[in-house]
Amino acid sequence: SPTFCPACNSRMHSKGLYTRMISHPVFQDGSFLIIRLKQRRWRCPTCGLQFNERFPFVERYKQFTNLTPILVLDALKDLNASTRSVARRFNMSDTQVHDLFTAYVDMKRLPLTEYISIDEVYLNIDPEHNYAFVIMDFTTGEIIDIVENRRQSTLEDYFHRIPLNERCIVKGIISDAYKPYMEYVPRFFPNASSILDSFHVMSFINHQLNIYLNDLIRSKREKLKKEWLRNHPHLGPRDFSPSDTKEIILLRDYRWVLLKNERDINRSYRRYYHPKLKMNVDTSTIENMFFEIDPRLKRMHGLKEDYVSFNHMRFETEKEAAFALKILIQKYRRSTMETFEKIAQFLEVHIYEIALSFTTLTVSRKSEDESEKYYARLSNGPMESFNRKPKDYKRNARGASNFDYTRNRILWSERKDSAIRAVPKPMEQVHSYSLRKKTQKQRSKTYNKKDKTEK
Ligand SMILES: [Zn+2]
Structure with a gap:
């Protein structure tokens, strides 16, 4: 026209x-x-x-066409989709998809909330970014941010950059017993208390029980060796090649008798022939034989179950929880078993952090039914289930990308209302990362040349 x-x-x-x-x-x-x-x-x-x-x-x-970025960004919402597979689907190159995503998606930190979970996630992007540091809002399950690494200097800088009045909002920080995390709380969050995730207490207890079982196996093997040497006076310790005894088999392969929560044990009364033990067994025969090995095992089992039931109790206040825990600690001390003295010591150090974990909150987590609300005890459970996703993503992506890209991909797919930039980043900025890397490489090359000529 x-x-x-x-x-x-x-x-x-x-x-x-x-x-x-x-x-x-x-x-x-x-x-x-x-x-x-x-x-x-x-x-x-x-x-x-x-x-x-x-x-x-x-x-x-x-x-x-102008529709393409929206389709590509939508496809990249699925963390299982690799950059490459999306590129193939849209008949684009990997770089085009990568640049498009970088230009449009720039996920910001969400504001801090009253109860936050912190943990690290193994990303292994490069030696600088082995473990990323994740902050999650406990009540909504939303990821507040992912920080490039968990090093002290990085995290101190990061927390300092958040305004103090925002940090003052935080009441509780849930974490495992990793010392630096617990130390950040009073330093950067004046109104917050540390909360120790009950799962980590349980795994500490199981760890101690495992140590005891390993020591027991070692001493059983030693005893076996001594006896054998006594019976074979012409042979040396090197000739001793033990075949495992019934006790060692039980201590090695049937630890669940001691470690597994009583209520989670799946009991079967059907007897079957056990070729290694050379006898007919069912669940209770295994349990009885296990406890007969060492008289302490039965007592240890009882003391561990005491913690399990404590952990399942409900308390009105953290003071009540602390009181109940104190009684349990005294019981552990009276046991005069080294394992439970160690556990008592751990519990004593963290008594208030554990007591606070009995606090229940109304939560609304991402679920099929968005409106669903329920009471939940403070724990790192939601964090643990989130942690699997970056690992899966890393496996699918097969390395090849940088931290910012990975962080944006994870947050882009995780957040409920993730918005794209109204104006995409200019191309110079999108390429800045790879360009910077290149110039650095070139610089070091020229530097090396100079170095050589000087020599
Ligand atoms: Zn004209």
């Missing part, structure tokens, strides 16, 4: 058609739709102004 010059209103002349190939990846079945776009160039004969015909569905110099 006739076009008039926007500057002088003269009728413009066509300088001919130019064909552009525009990809419009709307198909989901692996076929590609490519639009052959004939674009006219106009020239004003009076003032000399020139421009190309414009189309609402594609921008200048772009090889993709």
Whole structure:
């Protein structure tokens, strides 16, 4: 149609058609739709102004329609989809997908809330980013932020940059017993208390019991060796090749008798032939034989179960919880078993952090039914279940990406209302990471050359 010059209103002349190939990846079945776009160039004969015909569905110099970024970003919401697989699906290169995502997605830290969970997640992107540090809102399960590593200097800088009045909002920080985490609480969060996740207390107790069992196996083996040497006076300790006794088999393969929570043991009364033990057994025979090995095992089991039942109790206040725990600690001390003295010591050090973990809150977590609300005890449970996702992502992505990209991918897929940038980042910024890396490499190369010539 006739076009008039926007500057002088003269009728413009066509300088001919130019064909552009525009990809419009709307198909989901692996076929590609490519639009052959004939674009006219106009020239004003009076003032000399020139421009190309414009189309609402594609921008200048772009090889993709305006819908493409939205489709690609949507596909990248699925953490199981690798950059490469999305690139294939949209007939783009890996770099194009990578750059598009970087240009549009820039996830910000969410504001801190009253109860937050902290933990590290193994990302292993490069030696600088082995463990990332994750902050989660306990009540909503939303990831507040992922920090590039858990080093003290990084985290101190990070916390300092959050305004003090925002840090003052935090009432409780749930973590495992990793010392630096607990030390951050009074330093950076003046109104917060540390809360020790009950799962970590349980695994500390089990760890101590495992140590006892390993020592027991060792002493049983030693005894066996001594006896054997006594019976074979002409042979040395090197000739001793033990076959495992019934006791050692039980201590090694049937630790669950001691470690597993009584109520979780799946009992079977069906007897079967056990080839290693060379006898017919069912669950209770195994348990009885296990406890007969060492008289302490039965007592240890009872003391451990005491903690399990304490852990399942409900308390109105943290003071009540602390009181009940104190009684348990005294019982452990009276046991005069080294293992439980160690456990008592641990519990004593963390008594208030454990007591606080009995606090229940109304939570609304991401679930099928968004409106669902329920009471939950403070724990790192939601964090533990989140932690699997970055690991899976790392496995699918097979390395190859940097921390910021990984962080954005995880947050982009995790957050309920993740918005894209209204104005995408300019390309210089998108490429800045890879460009910086390149120039650094080049710099070090030239430096090395200089070094050599100087020598
Ligand atoms: Zn003109």
